[in-house]
Amino acid sequence: MTLTIPANDHGLIRVFKVTDPLPEGLSDRTPEALLALFGTDTLDPTYIDVVDTRDLSGLTLLDYLNQGYDIPPEAAVDPALRDLHGIAVLIMSRASAGRDVTLTLAPQVTHVTTTGAPARLTAPAAPLTSDAATGTVTGSKAPPSNAAMSGRVATIALLVLFALVALMIWVAS
Template sequence: MSDRMDIRESDAGIVRVFHLDLPPEAIERFTVQAGTGEWPLLYGLGAKKLSASFIDVVRIRDLEDMPLTSYLHQAHGIPEDQLRDNAGQLNRLRGHVLILPSQAFAHTAQSLTIRTPLRWVGTFQEIRPTRAKAPLRSKSARGSIGGGRASARSGPGLPIVKLALAAMATVVILGIAAVYLAGG
């Protein structure tokens, strides 16, 4: 049996959770891309492209007393109210889960065909940061970024800094030489 899931190139803030029905000794071989390019996880998802740095494989036992729902809330920013409806199912899972945030799909549109040993558990929306309601009005907020000329208040220029560093290095070298000559 397989589930189909469409991933849009513009997906952002979406977290997909899968249960991995494999013995513990087979998890790493399934989820980590081999040096030969073989990657069973890619095939199990039916994916075209994955970004390994965003894949989160969690051994439930490692969470100890923390329920999976708390982990998803704290580590992946999923609001508790979204998790509440699936809390029983999520917190009863054993073994390993695979957590794939939108970034794991490398901004690549693709249709997934989920196959055993993966079982889709749920799709959740991350907490979206709130935007500032009013524009910032402080003097520092009106500054410019790069490209402009430095003002007289911006501090010493690069040549002065280089001279100061060279002078300090000379003093240190002379001090070391004096200690060496006095002792030898």
């Protein structure tokens, strides 16, 4: 089975169940282990999490996703996610580093679900070409406001008063 993470993917977590045999270095997310499971070593392991549900100390995988990744509790309605036990690999959108990545799943890997809040906005693919987007902005620097001028006058007055007080103390001593 193949699965493609698109280049513009954002905010999603793909959940995979992995059964035995586990590749060497999976818990460390080594490129070799990722290549053995997903058919590619171009994924950024910083954005991949390997979770053994038996090590969650009383938490369910849903609790872990809710507390660690801010996945809303509504994800609990997904029975595939609710019933997942054993080794789970979580691949975040950022693991693809902004490029299309095709995953070729090994026989012991099953795509359980994709969860999260996808991005609602995308950047324009091409530069803006309208007449309003061309040209340069002209004009000079705006004159200082009345409040700015009052602040400058007050600062100068305080400096003069400081100098007078310092002079009076120096003469008196």
